[in-house]
Amino acid sequence: MLRIFVFTLAIALLPLKAQAQESLQILYTGAIKGELEPCGCSPETQSGGLARLSGFLMEEGGSLKPFILIDAGNSLAEDTAQGRLKSEALLRSFAVMGYDALAFFKSAAVPPASLNVRPGKNAITDIPGQRRSIETRRGEIRVNISADPKGLKKGPLNVLLTEKPVTGLKNVSGWDVVITSSGELLDEPVRIEGSIIISGYPKGEKLGVLKLSLDSHGKVSGFSHRWQPLGKEVKEDARVRAILKEYDTKVAALLVEKEKEAASLGPYLGEAACVECHEPFSESWKATRHARAFETLERVGKSKDPECVVCHTTGFGEAGGFYSKKATPGLADVQCEVCHGPGKDHVREGKATMAVDRSLCLRCHTAATSPFFDYESYRERIKH
Template sequence: MRIFLVLIFLLPLMLADASGYGASINILYTGAMKGELEPCGCSPKNQSGGLTRLSAYVSSNKDALSPYIMIDAGNSLAEDTAQGRFKIEAMLDSFSIIGYDAVALLSRDIALPKSFLNPIIEKNKTPVLFADGGGRIVEAGALKINVSADEGARSSGMFNVLLTEKPLVDARLLEGWQVIITSSGETLDEPEKTASGVLVSGYQKGKRLGILGLEVDKKGLVTSVKHRWQTLNLDMSEDMLVREILKVYDAKVAGLLKDEEAKAVSDGPYLGIEACAQCHQPFAEHWRTTRHPGAFVDLEKAGKSKDPECVKCHTTGYAKEGGFYSMAATPGLAGVQCEACHGPGKWHLEDLSAPMRPVQESICLACHTNDNSPDFDFAKYLEKISHVERIIYK
């Protein structure tokens, strides 16, 4: 675990009232989580993060971290979809257990209807901050800290922390704040010195917890800064209270798939691998030697076979007319089949002279994202699944 020690230059942070200083504090921070409750499990390289591990780490290290405050710098909620709303409730319920002292709601977050968001905030008593809503005073040890998402809410004589979604290039120019935490989604490995303090950035999708250690002398000067990232690894323990919240979330999400079953049609444009194999048996046989046929089985093993965000990339035609809905309704379209790459086969069957869609990189990138498939290389991966050259030209 790397620890960055920034000998900060006796920052000119003289505060009006020096009483209560001569203290140390840790600021634990997240931001730009973008609705990520836990890693999806697609790639062994991207298994870090998750609210269960975050909560367990903070809970089990309170004594070592104290005095500390826990902050989310914003843009952490999911998008406004049926599944996204379940995620938002699960995240704010989890934040309550973790014990956040301040949670910024910025542009991504406030796009949600107040009629939906406010009851969840009230239920959890979430200490929310808005870009135009002043600040809140948080105490940690001897320090009283003004935490705000409002650039105009800096408090004279206080230790001031700003939560912002401004990109780093603009955040560097902000003055008067001892600590600035961004949620722009940009990576900043080490703290940067600003005109009046320190700049850090929340690690995207919550894969790491930022820990910013400050020492403040009796004159109110920040004399040094220590910073480290706590990676939330697969081998870390989980908070079972948060895990119960995620189990409730999974059950609600499974209900979305159940609702979709009613939309399944028997004569849709997707035909399934067996229909393709009637004319293209050699291609189908080669397909069965690749990892694509077992894509849905992999989901079942990971316990994500009823999560729409996962199902869409492990089946054929999910959420499209006549495509996969569930194993109960459309078992013949499970796995990544011919039509997932080449498009629906109905029209090809009606007119055999009409060619199927060629495999293009953009089709693959819809699922082989940097998070899900960090080693993806179109040419190399295409070679693994390509069957025409192997069968016709061998």
């Protein structure tokens, strides 16, 4: 009787075993575009950053296992001296985090092979003749990751990385998951031809987390998705912070001190020259945040970062404009000549100053640096 009971129980349990499900989490980024960390210009744009991303993975990675970490591409910066330093710092940071797959597309402004830091064996591309797919495993779960939409679907679980926008995705049948780095913001995944479509959060402000439920054959039977915030509450990874500090040092070297240009050769005079005739306006300017713009960079260690300096000084990047605090101290901060134009001709020939309009302000008050900028109300703050 006991034998019959045990045998019956074993038969009853067989379907349960066949239906047993596993899960795999895909943690993903894409469209970082060289944003190593938040710029610090506005409290509303303080999300993201590689040091926080790595810190989150260190602190919470254990509870997310099994997972794979993927970057869907478009994460390198522009092809400039500073942009190349950014891209190299990003690749070094990715190596610390242990990405399983990194996508690089032929449209990239900087070919990865031209950088001093090269991606490793986890790199795939859409360029013919180069590695276009990679396979990774988590226990018995086998994942085929490819940058080639026409590539073979080699595994039970197939993931396609692309830079195409969602509206341009066609013939994706057979790809279980498609991750785009088009820069689109998708609040939730969309379904196209049965594929789960997700998109890397622009500039790496959040980490995407896609949890897949897999049947006994390793095929997707269900999923859930969330965005992991990377705010200041996330503890940074000291290893990545060290990489970013080294980047800051290299960027500062791009602004090597040089002899100050003779005043006669430059059109900028500085606020000290304006105050001689416009003292009331100078006093009202001193009460604005424009008068302390450079100080804010010094406070966060970005006073030698060209991408930041240009909007916190007067005439940076132009002949006779701000170069460094040491070489051109009289042109630090957002002074009169930023809004009204260089003062040399105005003083010498009495030419009218430049009119201030919305387009002038929008050069620096962008959606990324000043998301709540309103021309009328902000204009009142500096009116004189």
